[in-house]
Amino acid sequence: MKTVMFFIFLITAQCTIQAQSVIDKLGKKVERKAKQRADRKTDRAIDKGLDEVENVFNGKRKKSSSDKNEKLENEPAQGSGQTSGFAASSKYDFVPGNKVIAVEDFMQDAVGDFPAKWNTNATGEIMTVNGDDGHWLAFTGKGAFTPDFINDIPENATIEFDLNVSPSYNYYNDALFICIAESRSKNDFTNWMHFGRPTLSGIRLELHPQDAGSQALGKTAISIYEKGKLTMTNKTNAVAAFNRNKHKVHIAMWRQKQRLRIYVGETKLWDLPQAFVPGSHYNKLVFCTRQSKAGEYFFISNIRVAIGDPDTRHKLLTEGRFSTSGIYFNTGSASIRSESHGILKEIAQIMKEHEDLKLQIIGHTDNSGNPNANQTLSEHRAASVKKYLNDSFGINNNRLTTAGKGSSQPIADNRSTEGKAQNRRVEFVKQ
Incomplete structure (x- = not known):
């Protein structure tokens, strides 16, 4: 009996020692984490202070409320072209074509209808957005959408449109696909859907307003097809030009023979010297959506296609x-x-x-x-x-x-x- 009690004592003592060891380790870990968090807060405070000091020496001080009011009174109105950053941009080189061959603002279509001059294998409807006076086409269903009145994208042409997306659009919703494609029949534009099987040549641009993580950054990808075969693909993450905060943007696509440049706002996202396949007839503009939460949509408006003369x-x-x-x-x-x-x-x-x-x-x-x-x-x-x-x-x-x-x-x-x-x-x- 004494022997049994002795073994029970040893086991209990061992468990107590191990438990105390775990508690000690946990306590040290908590202490270490607390110290790290305190250090990070201190670093941020120091950085902020140094930034303010540097701003003083550089002639940049934090503006008071009166400074802000003075700035607002003297800076040009929104939309005047003099907005912060854009007028100072030295890299924005997009020049719209002069001869307009297609325009679409959806004003001839009633709110709630699908636009009369478009084709789709899904559903969509005309909506107003955020009190905007204009009309927007909302892609409310999984499928492909194309303007029937665009039947040629010449070797020197520009394509522009305004893009909007619900601010709550999340990472798990699918991207918008924008395709410049070759078409030979009325309904083959549906081949350019997500996971579709393109049989002809074309370019497929992907835009999404939310990349992985919590930051307000988007993502983009590009794919080039030659006679149905994928010949090039690439992607870019952490895109600042289009995201859940900057969700209303102007898209510009500039074709010069084989070259394609794509701009989102003032940012040139892609510049591909051999995007277009010689001998292929690019004659379709296609928008594709796949899956999103109800009420979270992409919207487009103010489409303009024009022919440009380099000289x-x-x-x-x-x-x-x-x-x-x-x-x-x-x-x-x-x-x-x-x-x-x-x-x-x-x-x-x-x-x-x-x-x-x-x-x-x-x-x-x-x-x-x-x-x-x-x-x-x-x-x-x-x-x-x-x-x-x-x-x-x-x-x-x-x-x-x-x-x-x-x-x-x-x-x-x-x-x-x-x-x-x-x-x-x-x-x-x-x-």
């Missing part, structure tokens, strides 16, 4: 006149939209290279609305362009004059949306 801007020097429909303004306003930066940068560069060059800037509108109001609007838009060139690029005001012609000098048929887009233009005339 068009040089007409300013050789012919003394250059006209562009690639300077965009907010509807009924003289506020320049930020995606106009590339073409205005091109004009400014020419003026800097030719210091004796003087230009008259002439604004034109389509025939929508009152002629007198259009006349005034065209004058204000010309003045906005002059101010942009002066403020953003330092072009002396003495080298620029302005005028407006309203809707009095159309160059295309105002009865079509494409014609109206052509007529909303700005001319630069050598003086």
Whole structure:
């Protein structure tokens, strides 16, 4: 009996020692973790203090509430083209094509309907977004969507559209696929769906507003197909240009023969020198969605496809006149939209290279609305362009004059949306 009790005592003692050892180790671990957290907080406080000191020495101090009010009173209005960062961008080189061949803003379609000029194997509907005056096509079902009125994407062309996504769109929802594809039958556009089987040549761009992790960063991927065979693919994570916070962006795709450049906002995401296969006829723009939570959708609007001439801007020097429909303004306003930066940068560069060059800037509108109001609007838009060139690029005001012609000098048929887009233009005339 004594022997049994002795063994029980030994086992109990051993368990007590082991338990105490575990508690000691746990206590030390907790203590170590607490110290690490305290150290991190201290480091952050030190970094913040050093940042403020550096800002003082660099002439940058943290603004008080009165500073912020003063800044808001003096900085240009949102949408004027002078928004923070964009006007200073030196890398945004996108230049929209001049000859508009397709335009879509969905204003002819009723809210709740699927657009009349589109085809799909799924479902979608026209919606309004965040109080926006415009109409947007929401991709509410799994499938492929294509505008039937786009049947050619020439060797030198630009494709633009506004993209929006529900701010709550999460990582587990699928990406949006945007395809420039070759099509030979009415319904083969459905081959470009996620996990589809493309049988012809095309490019498939993938955009998602949420990468893995908790940060507001998106992700993108690109795939190139030649006669149905995947020949190139790549992806980029931690994309800042499109994410759940920056969820409304302008997309620009620029084809120059085999080369494709893709911009999201002011960021060039992809620049592929041999994206297009020689001999293939690219004639379809396709949007594809797969799976998302109910109420969390991608939206598109303001699609514009145009043919560009690589030498068009040089007409300013050789012919003394250059006209562009690639300077965009907010509807009924003289506020320049930020995606106009590339073409205005091109004009400014020419003026800097030719210091004796003087230009008259002439604004034109389509025939929508009152002629007198259009006349005034065209004058204000010309003045906005002059101010942009002066403020953003330092072009002396003495080298620029302005005028407006309203809707009095159309160059295309105002009865079509494409014609109206052509007529909303700005001319630069050598003086």
